[in-house]
Amino acid sequence: MLGQTVIRATPDAYATFLARLDAPPQPNEHLHKIMQSTLPWKVK
Template identity: 45%
Template sequence: MSTSHTSKRMDASVPLNMRIKPATRNLIDRAAELLGKTRTDFMLEASERRAEEVLLDRSIFTVSPEVYAEFLARLDAPAQINVRLKRTMSTKAPWDNA
């Protein structure tokens, strides 16, 4: 099976150059060494993790108008009696029994 040139390029590594202060580089090197990683592997792992966090924090999900209407209806509905919750809230905390 042959692969196209496009898929080979998508998987290939590309250079990323940056300027960094020596103190920051030394900090990264010390942390990478503790984990038994190279500076590159450490920086890639850390930056990839942070990028995923940022993107996940900004992710917006959508639902159909029907699902959203049901959600709003449940929020607006009067609270249901919950016997277990009522019992829990009326029971003294263990630290109050002393």
């Protein structure tokens, strides 16, 4: 119980929040850099 937080939102705000979670990420330079980087456990 101590690790849980209650967040109150209107039904419309909650629906918008869920839609943003479900939407694919928008391409941007930071995301591209992360996706092209070498995985730390694959570095020689």
